[in-house]
Amino acid sequence: MPLPKLICPHDASHIDFRGRIRGFANFDVELDADRNVLKRGDPTDVVDTSDPSDDSIYCVRCQIEIWRKARAVTFLPTEGTVLVCDFSTGFRLPEMIERRPCIVISPTRTNRGLCVVVPISSRESMDREAIVVPMPIAKYPFLRKDGWAKCHAPATVAKSRLYMMRDPVTNRGLDSRNTMINAADLAAVRLGVARFIGAIEGPS
Numbered sequence: 001m002p003l004p005k006l007i008c009p010h011d012a013s014h015i016d017f018r019g020r021i022r023g024f025a026n027f028d029v030e031l032d033a034d035r036n037v038l039k040r041g042d043p044t045d046v047v048d049t050s051d052p053s054d055d056s057i058y059c060v061r062c063q064i065e066i067w068r069k070a071r072a073v074t075f076l077p078t079e080g081t082v083l084v085c086d087f088s089t090g091f092r093l094p095e096m097i098e099r100r101p102c103i104v105i106s107p108t109r110t111n112r113g114l115c116v117v118v119p120i121s122s123r124e125s126m127d128r129e130a131i132v133v134p135m136p137i138a139k140y141p142f143l144r145k146d147g148w149a150k151c152h153a154p155a156t157v158a159k160s161r162l163y164m165m166r167d168p169v170t171n172r173g174l175d176s177r178n179t180m181i182n183a184a185d186l187a188a189v190r191l192g193v194a195r196f197i198g199a200i201e202g203p204s
Helices: 183-196
Strands: 023-031 037-048 056-059 065-068 082-086 099-104 114-121 132-135 147-150 155-158
Touching: 082 114, 114 183, 132 183, 147 183
Parallel strands: none
Antiparallel strands: 023 037, 056 065, 082 099, 099 114, 114 147, 114 155, 132 147
16 A cells, blocks of 8 residues: 555644554566666555554654554455455466555455455556446545546455555545445446456447
């Protein structure tokens, strides 16, 4: 998950904190034919990799916890809920290998250990074969920016990969009841997936 900006909610002038966050950065790189790095761009993402023992940060003066490491969901995700899926472990290119928002499309009753999800991209695909459903920030502000549900890239993932969306200011998990898409968009996403796998004929 993106590293948070540390702000004490009690007093913004407090600048001393206790705890640690370790992280790594993802870079866009240009390779030659032998896979040697020709050019590396600026970091495209900074991701928290704190150990469980380093999962909280406190304001030294107030002793208020201002950040807590994300923990995987323990509830049964409801269909239509937008969560963050961690694709960074166990997947390999050209599979997704990063954290990104996703929509749970499998029925709630089946989501005990595995969930079927559709990832949301912040970049509109230029691929004519792509099947996407717009997820505008005007409708879903918890996404922070306009997105597109990638109906051509559904995935079945362990519930242990799923995390709640987080508030951009406090970095606390958002109530999953407040990060749901509406019934019409959920139906559109499911229809897009059905068309992708050939269950339904029709234009994308």
